Amino acid sequence: MHSAIAQFLQYLAVEKNASQFTVKSYREDLMDLADYLADQLGAGVKPSQIAPRDLRAYTAALHEAGYARTSIARKLASLRSFYRFAQRQNLADSNPAKPLRNPRGQRKLPHFLTGEEIGQLFDAPPKLTPQGLRDRAIFETMYSAGLRVSEVVGLNDGDIDIEDEIARVRGKGRRERLSPMGRYALQALDAYKRVRVVSSASDLGRQTPVFVNRFGNRLTTRSVGRMLEKYILQTGLDTRTSPHTLRHSFATHLLDRGADIRSVQELLGHKSLVTTQIYTHLSTANLREVYLKAHPRARS
Structure with missing residues (x-):
């Protein structure tokens, strides 16, 4: 087994011109397998x-050892690549890793x-400055319409x-929806x-951007992200909060x-209901937390 692995790693480095980090990753994955097989089947296994x-037993051992699902999936990918090489070199008749399924991502x-x-977040922008009024309007619009x-x-x-009281929104794939x-x-x-100042180049009538920067031009997504980061630090809210958090909050609430x-799916503009169902899990988790705190016989 070790000899075959050495040949495969040389093939990666010389013929595939793989980086040293790629070769190192394959080496670690395959040596883990070789050590496991030597313990289970003997040192001379081919x-x-x-x-x-x-390999199913090896995969189960990885789960029991606490490896992350992504790590297990990567190791299985390494095994498949190794066995494709082994078949070409007549070191194996078949690829025993091929039937294995990757663990479902969590x-x-x-x-x-x-x-x-x-x-708290919506009260953070200054109420008497054009920038503060703009920032508050952005937050309110994102949360109100998801x-x-x-x-x-x-x-x-x-x-x-x-x-x-409706906005026409252009979403992913140029799909339009009314929110x-x-x-x-x-x-x-x-x-x-009332206080917005738009540059002459951006003053296009009905096509004039709603939200503009200090030069009067359309605001960018990165500018909104930086603006939110500033208020998150100011309010002490969870640093995981991003612009998309307002959309998550909209759906969850x-x-x-x-x-x-189904209504939430339409409001979010999701093409598939599966995408929206993540929020039902979130809502259920929240309800369970409330239940555990409030029900007198929920805990021993």
């Missing part, structure tokens, strides 16, 4: 003697802010219908637009208050 059941629940934290940061900076004056806007967001927008998931 690649041709390894069956899928041996999807992290998105970070969101509570209603109280939303209030917008991505790219969607909020892409808004034009003609996209917002004040009377019908309802709440009273607080519309009031914040009105206060900001709607579900917590009884909105059905």
Whole structure:
């Protein structure tokens, strides 16, 4: 086994011109396997003697040892590559790693802010300066309509219908949707637009950008990110908070208050319901936390 691994690593370095870091990663993965197989099957085991059941046992041992799913998936990828090489070199008749499935990735629940934290963040921008009024309007609009940061900076004056309280939003894949806007967001927008100064180049009537920088040109997504970072430090809120956190908070709060998931899917502009279902897990986790704290017989 060790001899075959050495040949494979030389092939990577010389013929594939792989970096030293790639070769090092493969070496570590394959030597881990070789050590395991030597313990289980004996020191003289050859690649041709390894069956899928041996690698399944190895995978189970990795899980029991506490390896992350991403690490296990990487090790399995290394094994498949090694055995493809071994087959070409007639060191093995088949690829026993091929039938193995990668472990499912563990999807992290998105970070969101509570209603109280939303209030803290929205109160942070100065109330008497054009920049402060703009920043407050951006926060209110993103949270009110569940917008991505790219969607909020892409808004034009003609996209917002004040009377019908609706915004026309251009989302991913150029898909358009209509997003309802709440009273607080519309009031914040009105206060900001009273003091907004747009450059002559950006003054395009209905195509005029809603949110502009100090030069009067359309704001960028990176500018919104930097602006939010400033207020996060100022308020002491969780540093994981990003512009997308407002969209996560929007969806989570709607579900917590009884909105059905299909409606939330439409409001977020998700093409697939599967994408929206992550928020049901988040909502359920929140409900369980409340239950454990409040129910007198929830804990022993």
